Amino acid sequence: MTRHIRNGINAGIIFGIVTIFLFMIGFTTTISDLLGQLLRNGSSIAVMGFTPGIFDLLVFLFFIGMWAGISGAKKTPDKIDTWGTVLLSSGIAGLLHGILVGGLALLVGSLLQAGVTMTVYFAQLLPDAIHLFLIGLNATSAGSFYVIFFLITGLIGGVVARTIRYGSWRQNLTAWSKNKWQAFTAWPQYQRIRHNKLNLFVVYGLLILIVFLLPQVLGQYWNYTVGTVGIYVLLGLGLNIVVGLAGMLDLGYVAFFAIGAYTVALLTAPAPHHLMWNFWVTVPIGILLAAFAGIVLGIPVLRLRGDYLAIVTLGFGQIIAVLLHSDELTAFTGGPRGVAAVGGPSLFGISLGTPEGFVYLILLAVILVIFVTIRLRNSRVGRAWEAIREDETVARAMGINTWSHKLLAFAIGASFAGLGGVIFASRNQFTGPEDYNLMVSFNVLASVIVGGMGSIPGVIGGAFTLKGLPEVLRELENYRVLAFGALLVVMMLIRPEGLLPTSRRKMEIKELHDPDGKEAGETPGGKS
Amino acid sequence: MPMLEVSDVHTYYGNIHALNGISISVEKGEIVTLIGGNGAGKTTTLRSIVGLLKPRQGHIVLDGEDLTQYKTHEIVNKGVAMVPEGRGIFARLTVTENLDMGAYSRKDQKGIQQDLDRVYTIFPRLKERRTQVGGTLSGGEQQMLAIGRALMTHPRLMLLDEPSMGLAPLLVESIFETIRSINKEGTTVLLVEQNALMALSIADRGYVVQTGRIVLQDKAAALRKNEMVRKAYLGEE
Numbered sequence: 001m002t003r004h005i006r007n008g009i010n011a012g013i014i015f016g017i018v019t020i021f022l023f024m025i026g027f028t029t030t031i032s033d034l035l036g037q038l039l040r041n042g043s044s045i046a047v048m049g050f051t052p053g054i055f056d057l058l059v060f061l062f063f064i065g066m067w068a069g070i071s072g073a074k075k076t077p078d079k080i081d082t083w084g085t086v087l088l089s090s091g092i093a094g095l096l097h098g099i100l101v102g103g104l105a106l107l108v109g110s111l112l113q114a115g116v117t118m119t120v121y122f123a124q125l126l127p128d129a130i131h132l133f134l135i136g137l138n139a140t141s142a143g144s145f146y147v148i149f150f151l152i153t154g155l156i157g158g159v160v161a162r163t164i165r166y167g168s169w170r171q172n173l174t175a176w177s178k179n180k181w182q183a184f185t186a187w188p189q190y191q192r193i194r195h196n197k198l199n200l201f202v203v204y205g206l207l208i209l210i211v212f213l214l215p216q217v218l219g220q221y222w223n224y225t226v227g228t229v230g231i232y233v234l235l236g237l238g239l240n241i242v243v244g245l246a247g248m249l250d251l252g253y254v255a256f257f258a259i260g261a262y263t264v265a266l267l268t269a270p271a272p273h274h275l276m277w278n279f280w281v282t283v284p285i286g287i288l289l290a291a292f293a294g295i296v297l298g299i300p301v302l303r304l305r306g307d308y309l310a311i312v313t314l315g316f317g318q319i320i321a322v323l324l325h326s327d328e329l330t331a332f333t334g335g336p337r338g339v340a341a342v343g344g345p346s347l348f349g350i351s352l353g354t355p356e357g358f359v360y361l362i363l364l365a366v367i368l369v370i371f372v373t374i375r376l377r378n379s380r381v382g383r384a385w386e387a388i389r390e391d392e393t394v395a396r397a398m399g400i401n402t403w404s405h406k407l408l409a410f411a412i413g414a415s416f417a418g419l420g421g422v423i424f425a426s427r428n429q430f431t432g433p434e435d436y437n438l439m440v441s442f443n444v445l446a447s448v449i450v451g452g453m454g455s456i457p458g459v460i461g462g463a464f465t466l467k468g469l470p471e472v473l474r475e476l477e478n479y480r481v482l483a484f485g486a487l488l489v490v491m492m493l494i495r496p497e498g499l500l501p502t503s504r505r506k507m508e509i510k511e512l513h514d515p516d517g518k519e520a521g522e523t524p525g526g527k528s
Numbered sequence: 529m530p531m532l533e534v535s536d537v538h539t540y541y542g543n544i545h546a547l548n549g550i551s552i553s554v555e556k557g558e559i560v561t562l563i564g565g566n567g568a569g570k571t572t573t574l575r576s577i578v579g580l581l582k583p584r585q586g587h588i589v590l591d592g593e594d595l596t597q598y599k600t601h602e603i604v605n606k607g608v609a610m611v612p613e614g615r616g617i618f619a620r621l622t623v624t625e626n627l628d629m630g631a632y633s634r635k636d637q638k639g640i641q642q643d644l645d646r647v648y649t650i651f652p653r654l655k656e657r658r659t660q661v662g663g664t665l666s667g668g669e670q671q672m673l674a675i676g677r678a679l680m681t682h683p684r685l686m687l688l689d690e691p692s693m694g695l696a697p698l699l700v701e702s703i704f705e706t707i708r709s710i711n712k713e714g715t716t717v718l719l720v721e722q723n724a725l726m727a728l729s730i731a732d733r734g735y736v737v738q739t740g741r742i743v744l745q746d747k748a749a750a751l752r753k754n755e756m757v758r759k760a761y762l763g764e765e
Contacts, residue, residue, distance in 0.1 A: 383632065
């Protein structure tokens, strides 16, 4: 019983705080506008006696209130969740939620009536937003309204939770889908296709064909977005070698990206050097310079591990950023204004500098980099990296030259970034210091971790999530970063091993967290 | 000429003078043990031999060749294998992959396969668990894996650092039994132990290390009878 009450109180407080927070940052106004657009195409006809904006807000709050109820009525370990206890927990959650939000309504309502300008303290607390939040009532009635509203929605949530949890439809559905899937895989045609190499080639061939036809179909905007994602895939695959395979946390990765980009920019642009070289000549130079920079950074930091390595590489990234911003170097790097009119690729006189052309170029680069990564990973070098990642001292005791292999990881990781930078600058036809801030390093690192460290499909999935998803979420405008951040947190909680982890990491997380693992009677492994 | 000759080695951790002129020698085919309390310098001696630490003074000679000029991976390739303290297995790699890692610097596929079979014969337990990741093995199995991995380098000289650490008494006995049989098959062993009784029971000779110096050296049987050793390290009155 006390457990049910405690669950209810917890959920009520959390949801109260969340709802208050959403209001304070002005999210309530945005979501009501957005729902208005979605549900009614923004028409301003009153719905069920409510002003449209208020109706939309209440729809949103209805779901939040219900969620609070569901969350309050979560399963207790002893499994004595009767209708009574479920409604008790969700009722308490709803009531507390209502009291907190109602209290806020009372507070801001009274302040507004007293003529206090709250925007001084909270930029989003505009009078309009507050009026919307008070749903057209005065402070006291709005406050009591919210208490009752959230109590009711919380109880509805409780009913929903109980129905979902104890209804038999759930087992029925899983059993049904499992049956269907088994029937499908047992189907002889499927078996034949699955086990015939030729058919697999046909399927892959079709996939590749689709990928190569896609840029023709996509518009300019989507081609640009896909291209950006592709460049992040290149960066992610490079960082994956340093972080995912060799296990060195590099936070200054953007530096190598910048070096690739500036190489092509300075060599092909009319200003500041007027060299106007051919794009293709600059590609290997950009890659080599980035790899060289990787070694230059690598040598002094080879002795560092973990956190210290992260900080030094972070500093290196910043040094490059500062140099690019520098006025002193304007004659050499273009300074804060950057370099314009960067040359694009052409083949036999045909310019590939179109959005579609770049998508193809990026695709080719990605395929090349994936090929190199796979070959390296399955070689002696890959095994050495793996050993260094696991335990550097032991790796040395196995006869692995950790010095050269760490440098190699830095150089190869950097060269992939250099390639990405070359394409990036050429595609934008411009490059400036603003493109190479710390956020690039963090985004790439996040895409490696979100996707699943060490896994190639994971890096690709991660890049799509990190660079593609924000484009899809563009509808949410200012809040897309917020929604995006929340999504990342949720994702890491649900899938700590990443979206598409390597089979090894999946296995390891499963085995290490499986309490029923086949453990012998001895003391489980000490420090290792 | 002894196989391994460590003479007057001084090793520092920063300013801390950890080894204050250690001299030991190991003959081919012997089991030699270093015993001593915590912080005496036993592990530091092993790490100096294998090049994980660089001595500031002194020489470490293996079959006439001075090892102090080489890096760790080169020393390992000269036939010195190390079973590190706390086992140091690769927790995320499977048993087989751990063993493969031991054969990293070898290219003779046939020899590698022979050694793998040998390890699986010595430790049938590892064969049963060959697809399991190292981190999920029990402590005893991890120790077996660490020893097996060292065998995969096909060493002339095997350095073992505290193989008894954290293991149940019965397991310790079986591990030491295995060390003895590996030695009989031709691998020279230098063993560092806090469990002096066990170490002296399988060793030919022993050294007692205290605060970075060798304070006593003798045949293992004689050390077991020594008054000072019995009081300080065997817990006998």
